[in-house]
Amino acid sequence: MIKKTSRGISRPGLGVAATLALAMTLAACGGSGGDPGESAEQDTLATGETLTITTFGEFGYDALIEEWNAEHPDVQVEQTKVSLWDDWKNELNTNLQANAGLPDIVAIEGDFMPAIVAAPDRWVDLSDEDVEGRWLEFKQEAATAADGQMLGYPTDAGPEAFCYRADLFEEAGLPSDREEVAKLMTTWDDYYALGEQFTAASDAAWYDSSGSIAQAMLNQVPNPFEREDGTVDVENEGLQEVWATVTANAETLSTRNKQWNPDWEAAFKKDGFATIPCPGWMRSNIRDNQGKLQDGVVWDIADVFPGGGGNWGGSFLAVPKTSTHQGPAQEFLEWLTAPEQQLRVFAELGNFPSQVEALESPELQGTTDPYFNDAPVGEIYINRAEAIDVQPFQGPLYSDILGKFQAAVDRVDEGSATPDESWKTFLADVDSLQ
């Protein structure tokens, strides 16, 4: 029996040696592919073939795509939705690495746009006279490379207001009217002080997650992770201040749930917290997690953001050079990101448009949201967009470092590390990205 086994090993052993030699030869020539910066050969859409687009979260494009498909039998569009940006980012990166497997159009979170602008040769230049001046200036700039190519069309913007539970405010003896609430949180100091007052009188936490409040504060820091020349510098005053404030208040004011996880979602229904930083798109998350308004739950929106204004999120749509249908893709995108279409998304979902014309439309200005106690959301978000005075500098590593920073906040929030330990891990994590 022993003999049999040993013989069984030696034969494949020979084969292993042979295939290893073969594999080595293959490996040696495996590295040289075609030039990834070169555009794919263009092709017309055959019958049954579709233009593919991948989005994440909820872009609110279902009805729009249906409408487009009805009007354009030759250019049928098929959407794939990935639920979380971070997951889609990994897949996107992997596909870019392989230079294969990408759809014709990809959705890109605003924070990742700097990485694309820094290495533009994989993306189709979408600049076109017809769309010049369509978007807010800072959005257009974020998608424009050094040589003037426009690498993505902005979809929405994320000016932040504060959403709050009026019923919980009332129970805790705080004013619940949206104008009065707005007056109470014009600075972060006021906001945190109000939180102390609230939690003293209520079982609920003050905000949904340390991660989300850190993100909100971070959006007002001019150079959160990188200097203007793109070098990484995370030990700067602005970031330190955010870190110190958020970690100091984690225990008393936060639900200590990680944003987007099941416990965070469940906290909406369980009266877990009273306030949440609220870019336009956040409203659909609140609606989805809270469900039908019942048992006296009242959501409202205050036309205020502590410390001025801030922008959180807002995405782009880009076309990779691997696409074999770049022409129709651009045509579809020009239609999709036009003010009329984005206004419909705003009405339906809440994602706030980044198109100048859409912002001026009386339709937008008059919009109210019945779910949020009939708050005049059009007016509120226009005000919030005007209040933005700082656009944080985002270098090519911004999105990656942000991920590590969120993990650092999560560690403190969940209590698996002290703020000091967590900060050290964060520094090591940032180092490992370089």
Next chain:
Amino acid sequence: MTAPAEAGTAAQPGNRPASRRPAGSRSGEDPGDGGRGGRRGERRLLRRERRARWDVKLAPYVFVSPFFLVFAVVGMFPLAYTGYLSLYDWDRLAYARGEFIGLDNFRWVLDDPLFTKSLVNTLSIFAMSSIPQVVIAVTVAALLDQQLRGSTFWRISVLLPFVVAPTAAVLIFGTLFSDRSGLVNELLNSVGLEPIRWHVERWWSHAAISSMVNWRWTGYNALIFLAAMQAVPREVYESASLDGAGRVRQLFHITLPMIRPTVIFVIVTTTIGGLQIFTEPRLFDDTAQREGGADHQYMTMTLYVYVKGIEDQFYGRASAAAWLLFLFIITIVLANYAATRWLTRRRAL
């Protein structure tokens, strides 16, 4: 080994073309001189004979070759290519391979405290899953080996978890083990125990992940054990009972020694699977960054490879880590194999 004995003096046919075989081979002829006329029939016979001999010798290799060809493409090539990539730096922004940096990536990975942490996590989850799994599987198999009413029903039930797609199973377990709103914590609460923060406490997170692995694999292994147990001759048990050996004693002194090859097989495959565990911790993770918990509480070695490669975009480091994982698994498997052989042999004596 049938072929070599029969081949006799014609040894190593694979090494040289048949037509140039030297004189003095078994036929006693030299076909190289281009014989003619009456010799033609003889030559044809000879060729046929040779072909038959080749057939016997080559056929087994041809039959096993598909495996090795496929293995070369999907096993050996990636392995070698990973080794090649592990010697290079990576230009993340340009999505391109960087410069040749020798063994720097290996040094980097070995110096990384996170790698050590993932190693400890892997071993811990491995111990919490593999050991109970094999023990329970043997017990279940021993129970199923008795005369049971509706034995097929029991056997199929044991295998059911294995049929459920792992992704679905993990999603369900993930909800059960939610820190705040999970069913397990509700149960703990209802009996007056403190809820456990499954995604936060390092060792508890390992326990939760191990429970998913065990749930999935125990039944499968039990059936493999059962198949082996049923091949043990019943007379042996009979005489053991006559000698007064109880069920437990029979299990340790008859069953286990007699199914030793199966035990070794199960332990080796469980070890490999346990050390490569990925789906469970990856889907159990409730952070957006998917790095095995915010504090990497349950980052396993395969997750480490995933994070360094897919997430941080340093394929050289990921490749180095993958190779280290490969060597590590081989070492553990060999150690495990030796230990199991030694243990079960002593029992048999």
